Amino acid sequence: MPENTPLLSVRDLSKTYQAASGPVEAIGSITFDVRPGELVCIVGPSGCGKTTLLKCLAGLLAPTSGSVTLDGAEVREPPKKMALVFQEYGRSLYPWLTVRDNVALPLKARGVPKAERQALVERAVEEVGLGHAMTTYPWQLSGGMQQRVAIARAVAYQPEILVMDEPFAAVDAQTRADLEDLVRRVWKDLGVTVLFVTHDIDESVYLGERVLVLSSSPTFVQEDLTVDLPAERDQLTTRALPRFTELRTHVYEQIQRAKRGEAVAATP
Numbered sequence: 001m002p003e004n005t006p007l008l009s010v011r012d013l014s015k016t017y018q019a020a021s022g023p024v025e026a027i028g029s030i031t032f033d034v035r036p037g038e039l040v041c042i043v044g045p046s047g048c049g050k051t052t053l054l055k056c057l058a059g060l061l062a063p064t065s066g067s068v069t070l071d072g073a074e075v076r077e078p079p080k081k082m083a084l085v086f087q088e089y090g091r092s093l094y095p096w097l098t099v100r101d102n103v104a105l106p107l108k109a110r111g112v113p114k115a116e117r118q119a120l121v122e123r124a125v126e127e128v129g130l131g132h133a134m135t136t137y138p139w140q141l142s143g144g145m146q147q148r149v150a151i152a153r154a155v156a157y158q159p160e161i162l163v164m165d166e167p168f169a170a171v172d173a174q175t176r177a178d179l180e181d182l183v184r185r186v187w188k189d190l191g192v193t194v195l196f197v198t199h200d201i202d203e204s205v206y207l208g209e210r211v212l213v214l215s216s217s218p219t220f221v222q223e224d225l226t227v228d229l230p231a232e233r234d235q236l237t238t239r240a241l242p243r244f245t246e247l248r249t250h251v252y253e254q255i256q257r258a259k260r261g262e263a264v265a266a267t268p
């Protein structure tokens with residue numbers, strides 16, 4: 001695929017829920033593209049419709065209007081080319097399966113031959129730094145390690161796009177920093193496209209090559225910000241850069257504007 005052809009294309013996506021109390025317009029109109037190999041973060045105020053947007057992207061919820069296209073095909077059901085990582089790592093792994101078998105499961109379901117499966121599982125588990133824990137069970141691992149297993153499972157599957165929904169919201173700050181660095185490393189080493197949803201402004205700037213700032217509901221894309229920080233990022237030096245402070249202050253101000261209902265749509 002040529003580099004400028006979008007991998008994921010969201011066009012005029014809107015979602016209005018029909019609640020008992022009447023219609024709730026969650027998403028007004030969202031339009032954006034993700035190109036192959038990008039790492040894009042989505043950030044927005046609480047209740048702005050991030051979960052609704054992700055459900056539509058993952059084919060779990062039909063939009064009221066507009067479309068989601070992945071690799072040229074309209075998404076109408078969970079796409080095989082997408083892997084998801086959620087916040088609740090504890091519930092996303094099977095406790096009776098070892099790390100190796102948890103990571104292998106989607107490959108087995110897809111019918112990948114055993115030798116190839118083993119190679120993919122080993123590479124993915126090594127990549128997340130758990131090569132020594134292949135035969136352990138999820139309940140023998142810390143929360144951060146369990147989330148590493150979930151990431152390994154997603155990348156072993158070799159998705160076209162990895163969608164992460166606030167994956168580190170439930171871990172402590174130190175583990176979170178390690179996992180952020182892991183995402184950057186996996187993204188670079190494996191060349192996978194990543195869409196990362198977070199409510200943490202600093203995290204969005206530290207991780208992303210682009211940050212999409214969403215308005216409050218009914219939601220639209222308020223800003224599509226290019227993160228012009230060096231590609232080699234480091235928790236200490238990157239976060240201490242004046243440019244990092246400028247960008248996080250800018251995103252913070254945009255979100256405050258969104259909360260006050262003063263946001264205007266980004267010009268494409």
Ligand SMILES: Nc1ncnc2c1ncn2[C@@H]1O[C@H](COP(=O)(O)OP(=O)(O)OP(=O)(O)O)[C@@H](O)[C@H]1O
Nearest residue numbers: 017019024026045046047048049050051052053217
């Ligand atoms: N099933 C539903 N029926 C009616 N309204 C809903 C439903 N699901 C979500 N909403 C409303 O849609 C809006 C967006 O909700 P959504 O959960 O997508 O936001 P969010 O950004 O993920 O929230 P948070 O940041 O708090 O997790 C909210 O006003 C919410 O109350």
